[in-house]
Amino acid sequence: MYVAAVLLLLAAADAPVALDSPPLPSPAATTLQVSQAAPVPAPRGRLALAHTAAIGTTLATAVVAGLSGWFIPGMCFEAQGRPDPLCGALGLALGAAMQVGLAFLLVPETYRLADDETGRGSITTSRFTAWRWGRWAALAGLVFVSTYLVGASVEKANYGKGQTAMLVGAIGTLGSWITFDVTQLMGASTGYKESRRVPP
Amino acid sequence: MKKRHHSRRARTSVSRRAFVAGLSALGAGALGCGESRYVPTSPFPIGLAAGDATPDSVVLATRYLGAGRALRVALSEGDYPVAAGAPRLPAVVGEGGYVRVSVDGLAPATWYRYLFEAVADDGAVVETSLEGRFRTAFAAGTVAPLKLGAVCCTKHSHDFAAVGAAGRRSDLDAFILLGDVCYADGATTHEEFREHWGLTLDTPEYRALRASTSVVALWDDHEIRNNWERATLDPQLFAAALASFKEHQPMRSDAAAPERLWRKLSWGKTVDLFVLDSRSERDRAHGHYLSPEQLDWLIQGVTKSEAAFKLILNTVPIGSFDTPFFGPFGDDMWLAYPDQRRQVLEAFDQAGTRGLVWLSGDFHLACIGRVSKAGEPGGTQLEALVGPGAQAPNSLPSYPSGPQWDWANGRNNWTELDLDPVKGEVTFRYFDRDNRAFHVATYRP
Known part of the structure; x- marks a missing residue:
């Protein structure tokens, strides 16, 4: 998935930005920061650097979020010598939330690397666009984490009865997580490129 | 029930140990190295073992990689160190140094101790395994x-x-x-x-x-x-x-x-x-x-x-x-x-x-x-x-x-x-x- 993301981003970097690009739709805060002038393409080298940093940051946040999420069930296992389904659910929720939060905060910042004297983009626009692209995956993740939680609660009370829901929840969360990472990467890139203007 | x-x-x-082993494995993987090959640590590298005890018999095994010319097993009854005068049974060292001795005529429900000895041409003991024990x-x-x-x-x-x-x-x-x-x-x-x-x-x-x-x-x-x-x-x-x-x-x-x-x-x-x-x-x-x-x-x-x-x-x-x-x-x-x-x-x-x-x-x-x-x-x-x-x-x-x-x-x-x-x-x-x-x-x- 990450390789696919890289390819998509690089392909997007190669695509010409239309000179008559319309102003970004909503919200007001975004349009305030983007002038009506046409976007200025970033040099390919700088854009590639920013893409690489964005992907690296996404991977790093995924690792941090994954480890954070692992910590809780790991603690429960250490204490009991066996896993606790609810601890697993808590860990999954924490990990997913960490990833959404960290990626939302950090990934758009990496596009500052594409700024130079020929143009600068709006990180706020990049972040907004990243969220706009990734929010449905995040919402799906929330649904799947909830599914896992329900399954874990059932499993805790009645062994074997909650495992299907836990499996659906875990696989769905993982899929949503990857989808969110890819889409928010693409959104952050798109938002940056569309907001890149000649510095005043 | x-x-x-x-x-x-x-x-x-x-x-x-597990942590270091994990790090080593990670390092070896990163360097593209394979698993380290086994190097025996002693003349009797895997120690010794007794198996499939019955009331009157047992199978003894070891691996011998030393310089002795022949191998024998000393066996004594009781859960005490093998006596100097304990009977010695010949043991054949097979290909690869593997040894298996089937011992019969033992007393049931009895603890025994045993060890392997490697002897030189002149009959002198040159190497001795650790001591093992078993119960029939x-x-x-x-x-x-x-x-x-x-x-x-x-x-x-x-x-x-x-x-x-x-x-x-x-x-x-x-x-x-x-x-x-x-x-x-x-x-x-x-x-x-x-x-x-x-x-x-x-x-x-x-x-x-x-x-x-x-x-x-x-x-x-x-x-x-x-x-x-x-x-x-x-x-x-x-x-x-x-x-x-x-x-x-x-x-x-x-x-x-x-x-x-x-x-x-x-x-x-x-x-x-x-x-x-x-x-x-x-x-x-x-x-x-x-x-x-x-x-x-x-x-x-x-x-x-x-x-x-x-x-x-x-x-x-x-x-x-x-x-x-x-x-x-x-x-x-x-x-x-x-x-x-x-x-x-x-x-x-x-x-x-x-x-x-x-x-x-x-x-x-x-x-x-x-x-x-x-x-x-x-x-x-x-x-x-x-x-x-x-x-x-x-x-x-x-x-x-x-x-x-x-x-x-x-x-x-x-x-x-x-x-x-x-x-x-x-x-x-x-x-x-x-x-x-x-x-x-x-x-x-």
């Missing part, structure tokens, strides 16, 4: 308490502390090595299998354990390949793996059926051990988890046994681990052979077999419960899972629990089975790396 059980928490931690089985008809140990799943890159802890005990009448003792996955030649066995047994923990009492050895899948099946295995690979298994584990061999590993060992009327080979005789095409001959032997043996306990050494569990989480593993279990599973469980149910215990491993979790849900065949039969001895715990996010399963735990452990044939009770004690019992449960199967 009545039970009493008492649990208490015990400390677990990632050992420094009870005489026929004897009813007496018995303590057995058991472990499985000991991968050589992991921490062997639990194995070492078992080796510090001196009151175990015998010890069951319940398969996946050696992870030889990837070995392709006889020499490579030997290297994997060396990496496993040429360790202070296994040397201590195997010297402390006699063993009953089984193999499971990782002695060759993960979830291997005979039909799809290269015959030469199988032959190399089998030869290596027999070189490293002391067991009797039937000249008429040299590939047969299933056997019965009796300790008087206390317990009959049914040692299964649930790997090499599988025939998926015909739905055979065990060969028909082995299945018939098992059913007849258990239902006609007059021992207080019938302990089936089973490697892969027979329990109905059929929840979604266990689905991906179901293909390797008894469950994938429903006709034979039902046949054997119904046979024991219908015979009203008392004192029946299925002892299993493989799953990287310790567990005790009933083979099946209430009302199904095997619903009153007891199964206990042992291990892992030196492996990562089962990583499933939920472990078996009631009503079918009474307890489960993933810590590295070894298990003691304390058999009381008078009361008909078996007490399971699960010990951690520090020999602290973190779970004790008594059943009357």
Whole structure:
């Protein structure tokens, strides 16, 4: 998935930005920061650097979020010598939330690397666009984490009865997580490129 | 079936050894290095071992790589250091340095100590192994308490502390090595299998354990390949793996059926051990988890046994681990052979077999419960899972629990089975790396 993301981003970097690009739709805060002038393409080298940093940051946040999420069930296992389904659910929720939060905060910042004297983009626009692209995956993740939680609660009370829901929840969360990472990467890139203007 | 059980928490931690081993593996992987090759550490690198004790005989084994011209075994009765004047028996060193000595004429229910000596041309002793001990089985008809140990799943890159802890005990009448003792996955030649066995047994923990009492050895899948099946295995690979298994584990061999590993060992009327080979005789095409001959032997043996306990050494569990989480593993279990599973469980149910215990491993979790849900065949039969001895715990996010399963735990452990044939009770004690019992449960199967 990450390789696919890289390819998509690089392909997007190669695509010409239309000179008559319309102003970004909503919200007001975004349009305030983007002038009506046409976007200025970033040099390919700088854009590639920013893409690489964005992907690296996404991977790093995924690792941090994954480890954070692992910590809780790991603690429960250490204490009991066996896993606790609810601890697993808590860990999954924490990990997913960490990833959404960290990626939302950090990934758009990496596009500052594409700024130079020929143009600068709006990180706020990049972040907004990243969220706009990734929010449905995040919402799906929330649904799947909830599914896992329900399954874990059932499993805790009645062994074997909650495992299907836990499996659906875990696989769905993982899929949503990857989808969110890819889409928010693409959104952050798109938002940056569309907001890149000649510095005043 | 009545039970009493008492649990208490015990400390677990990632050992420094496991941590360093993990880092080393990571580093080796990063550098593109392969696994380090085995280098024997002493003239008797795997120590020594006694196996398949009967009331009057035992099989002794070692590997000798020293400079002596001949080898002999000194054996003395009693749980005391081998006497200087103890009788010496000649031992033949085979290809690769492997030695196996069958000793007969022993007294039942008696502790013995033994050691191997290498002698020079002039008869002078040049090298001596460490000293081992074993107890012969009870005489026929004897009813007496018995303590057995058991472990499985000991991968050589992991921490062997639990194995070492078992080796510090001196009151175990015998010890069951319940398969996946050696992870030889990837070995392709006889020499490579030997290297994997060396990496496993040429360790202070296994040397201590195997010297402390006699063993009953089984193999499971990782002695060759993960979830291997005979039909799809290269015959030469199988032959190399089998030869290596027999070189490293002391067991009797039937000249008429040299590939047969299933056997019965009796300790008087206390317990009959049914040692299964649930790997090499599988025939998926015909739905055979065990060969028909082995299945018939098992059913007849258990239902006609007059021992207080019938302990089936089973490697892969027979329990109905059929929840979604266990689905991906179901293909390797008894469950994938429903006709034979039902046949054997119904046979024991219908015979009203008392004192029946299925002892299993493989799953990287310790567990005790009933083979099946209430009302199904095997619903009153007891199964206990042992291990892992030196492996990562089962990583499933939920472990078996009631009503079918009474307890489960993933810590590295070894298990003691304390058999009381008078009361008909078996007490399971699960010990951690520090020999602290973190779970004790008594059943009357």
